[in-house]
Amino acid sequence: MSDPVISLHQVRKHYQDISVLDIPQLELNTGIYWLKGENGAGKTTCMKVMAGLLPFQGDITINNTVNARQHPVQFRRLINYAEAEPLYPAFLTGRDLLQLYFRTKGGEREPILELASRMGVDNFVNNPVSSYSSGMLKKLSLLLAFAGNPAIILLDEPLITIDTRTLEILYDVIRTWHQAGTSFLITSHQPLDPNELSVAGTLTIANRNITLN
Numbered sequence: 449m450s451d452p453v454i455s456l457h458q459v460r461k462h463y464q465d466i467s468v469l470d471i472p473q474l475e476l477n478t479g480i481y482w483l484k485g486e487n488g489a490g491k492t493t494c495m496k497v498m499a500g501l502l503p504f505q506g507d508i509t510i511n512n513t514v515n516a517r518q519h520p521v522q523f524r525r526l527i528n529y530a531e532a533e534p535l536y537p538a539f540l541t542g543r544d545l546l547q548l549y550f551r552t553k554g555g556e557r558e559p560i561l562e563l564a565s566r567m568g569v570d571n572f573v574n575n576p577v578s579s580y581s582s583g584m585l586k587k588l589s590l591l592l593a594f595a596g597n598p599a600i601i602l603l604d605e606p607l608i609t610i611d612t613r614t615l616e617i618l619y620d621v622i623r624t625w626h627q628a629g630t631s632f633l634i635t636s637h638q639p640l641d642p643n644e645l646s647v648a649g650t651l652t653i654a655n656r657n658i659t660l661n
């Protein structure tokens with residue numbers, strides 16, 4: 449059997465003294481996963497913890513070798529995260545952010561520039577993000593999530609805000625990247641369309657823990 453793309457061991461997260469996550473063990477093999485749970489269950493917190501954006505207790509490892517604490521730079525290059533409601537410094541342009549991601553995440557630029565053109569991000573990439581609509585911001589954040597050579601991409605509510613044409617492109621690019629070996633963890637309050645994505649498992653977050661079905 450292949451190594452898990454990501455494994456969590458004794459992962460705990462508190463906000464002040466309130467416990468939000470207590471995950472004894474979770475291992476995901478390569479695939480596309482749907483992460484579901486009620487409002488406030490901890491989906492966003494879990495993604496931010498996995499992406500190395502929030503402090504936590506415990507261990508998270510990618511590809512069985514790259515540990516969030518021991519190899520923080522390498523770890524963050526292997527996991528990308530797109531926020532449900534992205535916010536960026538108002539004065540930056542989409543192009544500034546693309547350049548920043550290219551520098552920090554590495555990887556080939558050409559596929560991302562092609563995707564920018566396909567998604568229509570090209571049309572506004574030189575404008576400051578303060579001028580973007582919520583859908584434009586969402587498109588930019590989804591585009592940035594594909595930068596570099598991530599082993600796993602975390603998409604927080606990617607299906608909201610974007611128009612139907614962009615949704616088709618998103619499904620298509622998820623399928624293409626997945627065929628090339630990238631895994632996905634996707635939160636959505638609606639089930640992922642089985643005609644569009646073949647899901648390896650459903651993760652349910654409840655009572656601070658995650659179960660895989």
Ligand SMILES: Nc1ncnc2c1ncn2[C@@H]1O[C@H](COP(=O)(O)OP(=O)(O)OP(=O)(O)O)[C@@H](O)[C@H]1O
Nearest residue numbers: 463464468485486487488489490491492493494532
């Ligand atoms: N910065 C914070 N400070 C304190 N508590 C927080 C903070 N962020 C989230 N929480 C709490 O952590 C819990 C989990 O929140 P989280 O945003 O992870 O849930 P979620 O499953 O993504 O919810 P939703 O489906 O509503 O987006 C909630 O009880 C929330 O109030």
